[in-house]
Amino acid sequence: MENAGQPVLKVRNLRTGFATPAGTVVAVDNVSFDLHRNDVLAIIGESGSGKTVTALSLIKLISTPPGRYLGGSIEVEGTDILQLDEAAMESVRGRQIGMIFQNPRASLDPSFTIEFQLIETLMHHDPSLTRAAALDVATRSLQEVGFPDTARVLASYPHQLSGGMCQRIGLAMVLACDPKLLIADEPTTALDVGVQAKILLLLKKRSRETGLPIIIITHDMGVVRAIATRVLVMYGGHVQEEGEVDDVLSSPRHPYTQALIRSIPDPDQAIEEISFIKGEPPNLLSPPKGCRFAPRCDRAVALCHATVPEWRGIGEGRMVRCHLAETGAAQ
Numbered sequence: 539m540e541n542a543g544q545p546v547l548k549v550r551n552l553r554t555g556f557a558t559p560a561g562t563v564v565a566v567d568n569v570s571f572d573l574h575r576n577d578v579l580a581i582i583g584e585s586g587s588g589k590t591v592t593a594l595s596l597i598k599l600i601s602t603p604p605g606r607y608l609g610g611s612i613e614v615e616g617t618d619i620l621q622l623d624e625a626a627m628e629s630v631r632g633r634q635i636g637m638i639f640q641n642p643r644a645s646l647d648p649s650f651t652i653e654f655q656l657i658e659t660l661m662h663h664d665p666s667l668t669r670a671a672a673l674d675v676a677t678r679s680l681q682e683v684g685f686p687d688t689a690r691v692l693a694s695y696p697h698q699l700s701g702g703m704c705q706r707i708g709l710a711m712v713l714a715c716d717p718k719l720l721i722a723d724e725p726t727t728a729l730d731v732g733v734q735a736k737i738l739l740l741l742k743k744r745s746r747e748t749g750l751p752i753i754i755i756t757h758d759m760g761v762v763r764a765i766a767t768r769v770l771v772m773y774g775g776h777v778q779e780e781g782e783v784d785d786v787l788s789s790p791r792h793p794y795t796q797a798l799i800r801s802i803p804d805p806d807q808a809i810e811e812i813s814f815i816k817g818e819p820p821n822l823l824s825p826p827k828g829c830r831f832a833p834r835c836d837r838a839v840a841l842c843h844a845t846v847p848e849w850r851g852i853g854e855g856r857m858v859r860c861h862l863a864e865t866g867a868a869q
């Protein structure tokens with residue numbers, strides 16, 4: 539699969555925080571990664587790991603207090619969007635970066651028909667479009683996400699449609715704007731298994747056919763296996779491991795990734811045999827001094843409690859943040 543050349547998205551040392559009366563919570567701390575054409579990057583981790591804040595940061599939705607950017611850069615095709623004002627960001631969202639959210643109704647207005655909303659969105663992103671041309675694009679986009687009866691869908695209000703249909707319409711709306719990259723934040727979590735498979739298939743098909751790079755935020759390893767080409771594992775606001783999906787899932791090098799994979803329930807397993815990650819995620823107001831996973835890590839040594847591990851390469855396309863990753867002691 540071709541992904542050579544310049545990355546579509548280049549994130550460097552991104553830090554995002556939230557002001558609280560007790561101090562600043564740094565939810566995303568020195569996160570760096572690249573996204574190339576054809577990549578489907580799954581960002582995984584427990585709740586509170588920083589994965590959703592990372593996604594929202596990438597479309598500059600953390601700019602209003604209490605959220606703020608504390609450092610780093612987010613380059614989309616060479617432009618650092620952290621340097622753009624809100625008016626410029628308006629055209630980046632949708633036209634360059636499309637986003638679909640966990641709640642399929644969040645991107646739809648209950649007061650207007652789907653036809654009105656699709657046409658308004660398309661004409662907003664491309665003012666040269668006539669209403670007839672926008673309707674044509676909307677109809678084709680609805681067909682692409684699997685609606686045979688587009689006339690009925692176009693005439694409907696969101697409340698007349700199921701959650702799965704609303705999510706496909708949200709996807710149609712995003713894809714119709716032909717973004718340079720797509721971010722999907724837990725896009726199938728609220729949907730039943732059949733609809734989930736349909737949405738994942740649509741994303742995979744679009745990426746394969748057009749090279750559209752996708753970031754998918756998920757806590758579901760089934761989703762990772764079904765769609766991702768690369769995986770980025772987050773814990774305590776830090777990226778802990780990154781690599782090709784098959785490599786990471788078959789030989790995870792970071793103890794947190796290993797624990798996450800062990801905790802996937804096997805349908806044949808008795809409930810008492812399921813492995814849980816002991817302890818709780820760190821309080822990001824006062825994170826551990828060394829490795830953020832150290833209080834929960836079976837392999838922690840003195841160095842782990844004293845010094846934050848570096849983010850470093852351990853082979854072709856493989857990055858890990860663990861003091862013991864190269865010694866083999868973390869395997």
Ligand code: SF4
Nearest residue numbers: 829832835842860861
């Ligand atoms: Fe465990 Fe130490 Fe590696 Fe952190 S650095 S994951 S505590 S072995």
